[in-house]
Amino acid sequence: MLTFFQNLLRHTITLVTSFLAFGFAADSQDSSLLMLGAFFGSYVVVNFSIKQLQLFNRRRKTSLTRKEFKHVNAQLKIAKTKIKALNNAYLKVRSINSFKQLHEMTSVAKNIVxxxxxTPEKFFAAEPFFYGxxxxxxxxxxxxxxLSRQQVRDKEITAALSETHATLDDLTDTLKLDLKEVLANDIEHLNNELDYIKYSSEKRKKQIEWRGDK
Structure with a gap:
């Protein structure tokens, strides 16, 4: 659950530290094997340490326990692999309509992830998505x-493709409902903000009108 910038920063710091360790080993006139060991050893240790610190700071900004945060992070890694499989699959279809359909479904899935x-807390609103x-x-x-790439197109395959196409439409609608659940708190918060602004505006108007009448 680390951002691209966080990963880039971590690897940059790790590389700089590793080169410093390599340079120190070279100045000490150690063997080439020891110098390489110093480089790779420092890279592994520093990279792991910084990553754990980044994850700790990331978790502190959430309301999740350590166990929950670890679980969500693991599920996101699994989901990333599945999203990659979705991309690979839909890019191979030959029908434009099927491509659009699968592209839409994949886009919704990517958005949820x-x-x-x-916001890791949103995971619990999207459990049906991640687990099924x-x-x-x-x-x-x-x-x-x-099936769509097969050269044989008998009635059985055509019927299977048609049924699968309809099921994918239904599944896309299901994913959209999952997305709506993930956004539910944001929508509620926005509505509360709008209600408060409307209330404050009406209250202010009444105060101005009251002063004008007075």
């Missing part, structure tokens, strides 16, 4: 992509 990565719906999307997309 992105939102949870930004995303798996179904990957399996159906891979099977549909495979």
């Amino acid at each position: 992105r939102l949870v990565r930004q 719906h995303l798996d179904s999307a990957v399996q159906l997309t891979e099977k549909y992509s495979f």
Whole structure:
């Protein structure tokens, strides 16, 4: 759940530290094996230490326990692999309509994962997505992509493709509902803010009118 900048910063610091360790070993006239050991050893240790510190600071900004944060992070890694499988599958379909359909479904799935990565607490509103719906999307997309590329098109395959296409439409709608659940708190917060602004505005108008009448 670390950002690209955080990963880039960590690797930059790690490389600089490793080169310093390498240079120190070289100045000490150690063997080449020891110098390489100093470089790679320092890289592994420093990279791991900084990553753990980054994850600790990231978790502190959430309301999750250490166990929950670790679980969400693990689920995001799994989801990343599944999203990659979705990309690989839908890019292989030949039909433009099917490509658009699968592209839309994949975009919704990516959006859910992105939102949870930004705000880990949202994971619990998207558990059905991570534990079931995303798996179904990957399996159906891979099977549909495979069948659509076959040169044989008898009635059975055509019927299977048609049924799968309809099921993918339903699944896309399901993913959109998952996305809506993830955004539920944001929508509620926005509505509360709008209600407060309207209330404050009406109150201010009444105060101005009262002073004018007076």
